[in-house]
Amino acid sequence: MHPGLNEILFISTALFFIGVYGFFTRRNLITMLMSVELILNSVNLNFIGFNKYLWPHKLDGLFFTIFVIAIAAAEAAVAIAIIINLYRSHNSIDVENAEELKY
């Protein structure tokens, strides 16, 4: 059987829930950020699969993917800046130690 849209959607769904599992279990901010990256990637794969198999006469899914990648890059940069600032003031990046998010 040649792989089609259903296989792509299965991969993206599985990757999404792998990311959700990591986001629930991890208590380290960097590993939580990595789980968020997995979730965003699964969404991108979803957009590309729908664009390829359902609406091949338009490129809208591709543009959404490009914008999601750009926003994910900005989000990762800001999150890492916050994590480094938190490490400077608390000497730990565990979310249990970051409960008072005050300056």
Next chain:
Amino acid sequence: MEGSTIIFYLLAALTLGSGLLAVTSRQIFRSAIYLLFSLIGIAGLYFWLQYEFIAAVQIVVYVGGIVVLIIFSIFLTQRTGEKLPEQKLGRQLFAALAAFCGLAIILLQLYKFKLIGTAETPVEPTVANIGTQMLGTDVGGYALPFEVVSMLLLAALIGCIVIAAPSSSPKRGETQHTNPKPNTN
């Protein structure tokens, strides 16, 4: 079984397997490397779907940018050779249960319906087509979101510098850090 099918399932196994290892490994550096392989597998899937531009963007931005940023932040914040603490079994169980239930619901919905595409002539996702529509201002053009995203990137750039720069003014005494390097900017 033809070659393209085998390649598809190999890429799928690479993506899902290393993604699973990335969220379960207890050594954070290995976890980052597994994330790298998962993102490479996704880029391979884009190549398999013949969206070469997106695959190139994925490799450049994620593999070359975000993962390197994550690895540098691991170097800055973790003590090397130290494993992450073991999580509580109940939390792991409930997270796995929640993720599995969500997966089951979505997959049941997915296989209940048959998705049918349009029969119109497809547009090739070449760089020329992408560039023409990306900067187009007529109907279907993406010039306005392009400008908005560029403003967002500028704001994120400035925000990162402001947040991550070491505080130089001693106006708040209790949060002053001893920085061995003199702050020159």
